[in-house]
Amino acid sequence: MQIVGIHHVSVNVEDVAEAVTFYTDVLGFSLRGDRPDFGFEGAWLNVGDQQVHLIKAQVPAAAGQHFAVRVPNMEEAVTEIRGRGIEVSDPMRVGANLQAFLSDPAGNGIELHQVGPAS
Secondary structure (H helix, E strand, O other): OOOOOOOEEEEEEOOHHHHHHHHHHHOOOEEOOOOOOOOOOEEEEEEOOEEEEEEEOOOOOOOOOEEEEEOOOHHHHHHHHHHOOOOOOOOEEEOOEEEEEEEOOOOOEEEEEEOOOOO
16 A cells, blocks of 8 residues: 555534634635535635545544644744734744644644754
């Protein structure tokens, strides 16, 4: 078997409409219109060439799980998100990269990740 990448991640949320607003208005994801009716509330979002699927379901307790989105400029991303009144950790260096963390309205962890120069 050959894996060529990740197609999507699925995130449980309590309020799909609130989550869609957060992911589209704050993070700039775009709402897809091709999600079939699975018999439960949800939404599909594009982020770059991957997707995030929101599912109305119980949100698991935070235990470090998160997904990361790449940003070209960490300082600009953190400043913009904080300007919207959303709490974001101070960026920290991990090797040549930078990362900062925030949560969506349901408490799901999201990492902002800026790739540093190759060493």
